[in-house]
Amino acid sequence: MxxxxxxxxxxxxxxxxxxxxxxxxxxxxxxxxxxxxxxxxxxxxxxxxxxxxxxxxxxxxxxxxxxxxxxxxxxxxxxxxxxxxxxxxxxxxxxxxxxxxxxxxxxxxxxxxxxxxxxxxxxxxxxxxxxxxxxxxxxxxxxxxxxxxxxxxxxxxxxxxxxxxxxxxxxxxxxxxxxxxxxxxxxxxxxxxxxxxxxxxxxxxxxxxxxxxxxxxxxxxxxxxxxxxxxxxxxxxxxxxxxxxxxxxxxxxxxxxxxxxxxxxxxxxxEHLLVDGKKMSKSLNNFYRLQDIKEKGYDPLAFRLMVLQSHYRSQSNFTWENLDAAQTRLQGWRTVADLRWQVVDNDSEISFDNVSAAVTEYIEVDLNTPMAFATISTEFMDELNELGYLPNNSKKSFIDFLTKLDTLLGLGLLDSNDINPQQKNIIVERQKARDAKDWAKSDELRDQLKEQGVEVRDTDHGPIWSRI
The missing domain is CATH 3.40.50.620 (HUPs)
Known part of the structure; x- marks a missing residue:
């Protein structure tokens, strides 16, 4: 290191x-x-x-x-x-x-x-x-x-x-x-x-x-x-x-x-985290507390992700727009992480060895978290998002990689639980309604899931859920 x-x-x-x-x-x-x-x-x-x-x-x-x-x-x-x-x-x-x-x-x-x-x-x-x-x-x-x-x-x-x-x-x-x-x-x-x-x-x-x-x-x-x-x-x-x-x-x-x-x-x-290009200072009254962020509905881990998107030896600037982008990025990563609960049985396989090694290498060179994050996004998250599912053969290596990310970055990507049996049953019933071309019933069940914070995306490999 x-x-x-x-x-x-x-x-x-x-x-x-x-x-x-x-x-x-x-x-x-x-x-x-x-x-x-x-x-x-x-x-x-x-x-x-x-x-x-x-x-x-x-x-x-x-x-x-x-x-x-x-x-x-x-x-x-x-x-x-x-x-x-x-x-x-x-x-x-x-x-x-x-x-x-x-x-x-x-x-x-x-x-x-x-x-x-x-x-x-x-x-x-x-x-x-x-x-x-x-x-x-x-x-x-x-x-x-x-x-x-x-x-x-x-x-x-x-x-x-x-x-x-x-x-x-x-x-x-x-x-x-x-x-x-x-x-x-x-x-x-x-x-x-x-x-x-x-x-x-x-x-x-x-x-x-x-x-x-x-x-x-x-x-x-x-x-x-x-x-x-x-x-x-x-x-x-x-x-x-x-x-x-x-x-x-x-x-x-x-x-x-x-x-x-x-x-x-x-x-x-x-280096300093600035606000509007100036150093935060209680004497200048140009600062925010974590409580201010939470009261606006932001996840504290989105703040962590926003901080780590900048190198520790570079000044960075806090704006609500930057925090918005970090929250969106965190939600996208969590959506990908939730694929571990809904693997698809087929013969395909994804290797996470190269991206895992690259993330480690970047962080071990003077904590280069910006390059580590870029690698995660382009070589891991984007690829899985485009594929739209996680092959069953890749589940263990996928979880191993998420474990590494949580160990190094502390973003809690593995902290989420699977959806409950009732929600899974609604997804099954909705698929039956779609197969029967009962679109009204399908939409009704989709709306039930949304009320519970779950969204369903229909793919060639079956429905894939994500949290809203």
């Missing part, structure tokens, strides 16, 4: 560091609100990466974090639950939105049981320990409002700050690091720990004789959660391109200061 590694700026052969065991960490959501579909698209790609690694025979331990303490979660919890103690308010808010997030990603086809979810607030002791080590090694300093990481000291130790991107004034502007603008010595220095403000939840922390009761900064949380779960270095770190700087760059710095040079071997970043 090949992956584009942001760390080296190259597409490389993926080789796990420990035989067939892959250790992967993904930056998860900040659980203060519903996530929008722009962020949700990142988790579609991450789930597809995990599926592909596992399908290739590798054992994957996948960790994803919940950021359940930061400026946003604290502010929202105090607004929503002013009568609760700060710690209790924070817990209530973040637990609720973590549960909503898990339901959302399950709805879009992610296998939530194949990922371990960890919480920042459960990692406070490890965070205090890392900060203490950085301070004792002279990579961190104390100010009136917290503890900061020193980029100057990091560079002086021989380490490079700017491993994931070339630092420029544009990509390291103050706007990118404003959430850490406190009493720091240097513009790029970032908060490891923030001293408590009145009314905020806080954890005790004594360092070098200073009472620093407060809470962790954002960047240090991920360093601790990833390394505590996976060790250092681990294999793959994923996230959106907006995580490259400052978040992932700062993770590398604080995790390698005074230690080895490698934090994670591969960094894999996905």
């Amino acid at each position: 090949k992956l584009h590694n942001t760390l080296t700026r190259q597409t490389e052969e993926f080789n796990p560091q420990s035989n067939d065991n892959v250790r992967m960490y993904s930056c998860g959501p900040t659980v203060y609100d519903h996530i929008h579909i722009g962020n949700l698209s990142a988790y579609v790609y991450v789930d597809t990466l995990r599926r592909t690694l596992q399908a290739s025979g590798l054992n994957v331990r996948h960790i994803m974090n919940f950021t359940d303490v930061d400026d946003k979660t604290i502010k929202r919890s105090l607004e929503n639950y002013p009568d609760l103690a700060p710690e209790e308010a924070l817990k209530k808010l973040t637990t609720n939105y973590a549960d909503i997030f898990l339901n959302d990603i399950a709805d879009i086809g992610n296998d939530v049981f194949s990922t371990e979810f960890v919480y920042a607030t459960n990692s406070i002791e490890g965070i205090r320990q890392l900060i203490t080590e950085l301070f004792e090694d002279d990579f961190a300093y104390i100010t009136d409002d917290g503890v900061y990481f020193s980029i100057e000291k990091y560079r002086a130790s021989g380490k490079k700050y700017g491993q994931l991107l070339t630092l420029t004034e544009e990509n390291t502007s103050s706007a990118r690091i404003a959430n850490d603008e406190y009493d720091k010595d240097y513009v790029h220095d970032f908060a490891l720990w923030k001293v408590k403000k009145a009314g905020e939840p806080a954890w005790q922390f004594d360092l070098d004789g200073h009472d620093l009761t407060g809470r962790p900064g954002w960047h240090v949380e991920c360093s601790v959660m990833s390394v505590q779960s996976l060790g250092q270095p681990f294999d793959i770190h994923t996230g959106g391109v907006d995580n490259i700087f400052p978040h992932h760059e700062n993770e590398i710095a604080q995790s390698t200061a005074g230690k080895g040079n490698l934090y994670a071997k591969y960094f894999v970043h996905n």
Whole structure:
């Protein structure tokens, strides 16, 4: 398998560091609100990466974090639950939105049981320990409002700050690091720990004789959660391109200061899902939630398919027209998948070996899902749609291929059940009416099926049903 590694700026052969065991960490959501579909698209790609690694025979331990303490979660919890103690308010808010997030990603086809979810607030002791080590090694300093990481000291130790991107004034502007603008010595220095403000939840922390009761900064949380779960270095770190700087760059710095040079071997970043050509943002109010999609009658798996029609390293644009097309495509694939319930006995046979191998090859080359989808449509779905039936001799290989697609893409093509015996009987009776040229009866029975969400197409090989 090949992956584009942001760390080296190259597409490389993926080789796990420990035989067939892959250790992967993904930056998860900040659980203060519903996530929008722009962020949700990142988790579609991450789930597809995990599926592909596992399908290739590798054992994957996948960790994803919940950021359940930061400026946003604290502010929202105090607004929503002013009568609760700060710690209790924070817990209530973040637990609720973590549960909503898990339901959302399950709805879009992610296998939530194949990922371990960890919480920042459960990692406070490890965070205090890392900060203490950085301070004792002279990579961190104390100010009136917290503890900061020193980029100057990091560079002086021989380490490079700017491993994931070339630092420029544009990509390291103050706007990118404003959430850490406190009493720091240097513009790029970032908060490891923030001293408590009145009314905020806080954890005790004594360092070098200073009472620093407060809470962790954002960047240090991920360093601790990833390394505590996976060790250092681990294999793959994923996230959106907006995580490259400052978040992932700062993770590398604080995790390698005074230690080895490698934090994670591969960094894999996905591009933005735009809306009307602009990045979705809650501050701009130009976003949609998964609930908005569902309320308009769209299948969440149609959103997954729409996302995967674009390569993860290419920006894509959300429009309702694009989602319409994805829903139509998904319905067409489901119709073809339902042919497994109504095979035709004859001597013909269809081989799915070539298309199966092609799909695997495309996905294993840096998750080229657009080419995989094109192959599925032209070499599989279109051919079966044109033929109009599935030969009995091909049923097993057909199901094997659908199983592969579900394993890799998570579209649930095998989730449907056969129609019920009563509906099958109506189809039989309708065929009898057609044979007897009783068109009125045939139309009546056809309408009964339509009312039950089943449509019948008459072919030379008998009636073929599909779901409406």
